[in-house]
Amino acid sequence: MKPIRMYDSQISGNCYKVRLLMSHLGISVERIEVSVAAREKRRELLGHMNPAAKIPVLEFDDDSFMAESNAILWFLAQNTIYLTDDPFQQARVLGWMFFEQNNLEANIATARWWLTVKNVGDDYRDHLALRHEAGHQALTTLEGHLADREFLVDNRYSIADISLYAYTHVAPEGGFSLADYPLVRTWIDRVQQQPGYVPMFDEA
Ligand SMILES: N[C@@H](CCC(=O)N[C@@H](CS)C(=O)NCC(=O)O)C(=O)O
Known part of the structure; x- marks a missing residue:
């Protein structure tokens, strides 16, 4: 298949x-x-x-x-270097992917949608404030987790990193400054150095 x-x-x-x-x-x-x-x-x-x-x-x-x-x-x-075959570490990968959907994407992507895609930030000011508060909590969690590791799970680049990287690296488009998250910024650089990395938008 x-x-x-x-x-x-x-x-x-x-x-x-x-x-x-x-x-x-x-x-x-x-x-x-x-x-x-x-x-x-x-x-x-x-x-x-x-x-x-x-x-x-x-x-x-x-x-x-x-x-x-x-x-x-x-x-x-499956069966690639981007997912460990250890069930315990696999569960940790899944844990971060659930975190991504519940805590990170839900807030950062929505704020980005209002501010950058639809340009309707003024109509959603109260909702935006809530998304920003919750999104910053997610970024703070990520920053804390990266304090003593280079990648999210088992110190190897995996689909957990790929999943969280997608919206984290465009968080500024949702009105989130990454200035207070130096470890997140270094992790973003690290992801961008992985072999086969491509940016979000196709190069012209
Ligand atoms: N949980 C889904 C979310 C998918 C999703 O929200 N897709 C958006 C684009 S990022 C979409 O199709 N939006 C159009 C719409 O909702 O009509 C996933 O991770 O794939």
Whole structure:
């Protein structure tokens, strides 16, 4: 079962995680760019592949589909250097990926969506303040965890790092300064030095 196509968006961190891992693994697929802002017809386009009608969605050569960025990372990373085969460390990887969806993406991606993608920050001032408070708590947790390690789990670069990197490195687009998170900034640099690293936006 090989991935052949990805329903994707360049501005989406959830899609970027998958693109980044595929680049590390040397997997190339046809990319179908889907506008995240134009929501009409979304269900018609994606509903048969993902009941939540969201991207990323990966299509396989046997006509099956897979949604949820972290589930896709988990699947593609099997038997590669990007996922340990030790069940205890695997559970820690999963723990960080749940943290990413609940604490980090939920706040940073939403603030970024209002401020940078939709440009409606003024309409959402109260909501933004809550997202900023919770997002900073997530960044503080990440900073603390990086105090005595280079990567999130087992001192090796893994899909846990890829998952959290996606929205952390664009946090300033959501109004989050990273000035108070020097270890997070160094970790961002470290991720960018990994073989096969690609930036979020395609180079012209
Ligand atoms: N938990 C999902 C979230 C997917 C998601 O929110 N995708 C966004 C793009 S980042 C989307 O499709 N937005 C369009 C919409 O909600 O209509 C994942 O990690 O894949």
